[in-house]
Amino acid sequence: MVRYLLFFICLLGFQKNHAQQFTRKDSLRGGFSSERTCYDVQRYDLNITINPEEKSIKGYNDITFKTLKSTQKIQVDLFENMKVDNILFEGKPLEYKREFDAVFITFPKPLTVDGIDKTIRFYYSGNPEIAKYPPWDGGFVFKTDSQGKPWIGVAVQGTGASLWYPVKDSQSDEPDFGATIKVAVPDGLMNVSNGRFKGSENLKNGYTRWDWEVKSPINNYDITVNIANYAHIHDTHNGLDLDYYVLPENEERAKKHFEEVKPMLDCFEAKFGKYPFAEDGYKLVETSYLGMEHQSAVAYGNKYRKGYMGTDTSGTGIGMLFDYITIHESGHEWFGNSITSKDIADMWIHEGFTTYSESVFIECVYGYEKAMEYINGQKNRVSNRSAIIGKYGVNHKGSNDMYYKGALLLNTLRHIINDDQKWWKILLKYSETYRHKIIDTETVITFFNTETGQNLTPIFEQYLKYKNIPELEVVFKKKEVKFRWLTDVSDFKMPVILKQDNKEIRLEATNEWKTQSFKNDNAVTFDDYRFLIKIKYD
Template sequence: MKKDFFSFAFLLVSIISSAQEFTRKDSLQGGFSFERTSFDVQRYDLNIAINPEERTIVGYNDITFKIVKNTSKIQIDLFENMQVDSIIFEGKKVKYEREFNAVFLNFEKQLTSGTSDKKLRFYYSGKPLVAKNAPWDGGFVFKKDNNNQHWIGVAVQGTGASLWYPVKDSQSDEPDFGASIKVAVPNGLMNVSNGRFLGSEDLKNGYTRWDWEVKNPINTYNITVNIGDYVQIHDNHDDLDLDYYVLRINEEKAKKHFEEVKPMMDCFQSKFGKYPFVEDGYKLVETSYLGMEHQSAVSYGNKYRKGYAGRDNTGTEIGLLFDYITIHETGHEWFGNSITSKDIADMWIHEAFTTYSESVFVECLYGYEKAQIYLNGQKLSVANDRPVIGQYLVNNEGSTDMYYKGAQILNTLRHIVNDDEKWWKMILKYSETYRHKIIDTQIVISFFNAETKMNLTPIFDQYLNYTTIPVLEYKIEKNKMEYRWKTAVADFKMPIVLFDSGKEIRLNGTNDWQSYKVKKGEEVSFENKKFFIRLIKV
């Protein structure tokens, strides 16, 4: 399940393209040291109590793992502000040392490659960091609802799951056999986590423990808690359980608003394949922050409005036809949660496909033309400030252009392929081929190269690793047009679509000047809405 594929070319470009300096702390969190790669996590069993008044966590995580390389030392991660109470392995306390957010466990005897079902219990406690502006910065959110009841959530994408529990904090290793999340909260409150609800138990100390079970592999940043005065709304669609956990005051509003989920599921399953986590069900959980793609427990905080926080961020009005958070965050179930990037430097693999899924939903319900208008509206939000790919091995994401520019890459590829039947088969095959797998940029590129039988590598390279987009330079004199692509990448080839006296012509554009005889120069125009390019007449 875990594979070490990296593209040296993309790594080199990414390193050169940024002058940002990184530290040992960054390498410990983002790197793939021997202390991390020597073992493979099989399962997490989290058992904690959360005190809302004191904002504390106390409990343990049982970590089941397999040894893949002989070792006597492994790395588990826990933010340095959290307390390590003790670590137990085979009935004995394990000696450990801490460096920044890394905890290095030193075993008395060497653990031998091939041995599985090893288990350690990591006891811990402390006050986890509180987010200043979730979900854009990581941490817990402690709020009260309109009835003055505690309303608590957590979002840690990018920041790291080790902010609140001990874990191998890397997207490169998901627990192969899922996880259990047992969370005790004060009586009268409920905790909703990932997967299926197994039951609750009154602990006779003023707390009730809520038990949840995840059957599928899960990104560690996706493991979540949601504490509040929730009510459950249950539904089912084509044998998929749909559950909505909402604040009591919003129950009736939620029943009507979440009717959008069924056509969304129909659309996504037709284009991307079966919902990836049927065994764990699908949930929307109301949160006080805007949203997050927590696997099988999607965080929803859009306040039952259409658009993005009640507005259309494309300037097209099409964004007001649907609830952005429901659609976007659910799209992540396929792209990000099922298909996961090994390194967060490749987070475009999550965000590009998921942002594109918004337009897929629009196309399913409202047609191709509206989807293209929506996509073209997103172009206005592309900053071209930094490369889309971040720096590898140091827990560094690339530009937020991974969202809108990423979607433009896919729309451009669709029109390079120029065959919608082939395109949708390709997207479906991509989703199903890498279902529940951890991949990287090179794997994505190799897939599309193979499926299209084209060399798309320079196109991906230009869009992902450079802040400039392809520029179509052209000049027309009488009945002769000369044209070329101007790019930072050498040997760049991409079709050019033009209209000559109303007739569509496709030309094979390169970095070299080429010529084409036109009927009437003044009647020539270029297709630039279906491609993410610039036009410059020279």
């Protein structure tokens, strides 16, 4: 997801510090109740009509699932402002009870673990919440283009996909066999959703339905609609279909601007493995809001500018060499869309790796030194006000340091390993091992420990579970220096690099004092360029 503006960073920081109490509603939304874990979603089949004038949705979602344990009740989620019209199973209506945004559905008799797919048809309608500051707060976006025609989108990461359709609204369960998204819109408009276009049908009632199909597993919040009078640009790269849907007045500009996609794909495929959703294609879809990583239909709203809304997040100037939204949101295809965190408390798995992918792209195109300059520039964006990891089971994200600090943690790990060939091999294996999988922080730590042969657990825990970064305490004496790490975790070990007379000495530092002697009194410095650390000189 795109980064929060400064206003929202401050606002959310205030909320975290002053409203850290969780409710039954939070547990229903973020928890793993038996009514959720008793079934495994196989696919979603949405069939809806969107009325731009009324700002309304009406239709149904077929939810196909397998029973994992015998149950007579399941939880499906839909925001309480949306109306449940009817829920059918085997053609007969089911009883249900609503509690906040949860809908508890009761079957006539217990569902058994028989390996057979079961499908409920969930009819619903209503006016979904409208985002005030998309994509930083979730909701629908009803705008018009320069010709006054409707231009509609949706962005609901964090807020929840159940804002606009009935779904098991948890990152812990993706539909194993994808989804179909059929959306009827007024004649003369087009809807673009995830996956492949399967055709359109004029419904003879002033509406045309546009049908899309996703064959890969997909995050609930990634399922999207984009409604406008779009022009379509088609291209290919190394056998991958590239499709761009843009406003007609931007068609020629987009053709040139989106050429950046090809070197990006070459870089990311070399470093992270093949594009994870080739069977669904790759799309950029122009939106009135800034952007969002909607799988195989990435929302693009950076107005064909370099940088992030025309600025450089690193403050180095290097961020103006590429379009941040194209690179960052596409990086999410590997990290967030392909590799997904089970709980949003672990969203650094999405955002830290994806923010790091920005510097990876720079390194591919402009070299190591430029990449290091860029990622070091991002240190000024790290707040260290609260932990990166949030509270589990209550729909709670951690600090927005998950972006920059998460990326700088990975850059630190690279230089702890101190072997670039090994580093890129590990990163590639990580991406391929957990392709289309749902994981947690412990899985990430175990993987890196195994692949490096090192115990990196204290390092991960310090950066992720505590607000403070490691602080190196340094005391100089004549021809020697004493140093140790000050950390929240115990048994912390991480290398330090000392520089004297244009030479480097790499030493292992711990929480205990260590001493290094030198042959002369020439100045000694510690490297904080390849690591995210503080240095405290006594």
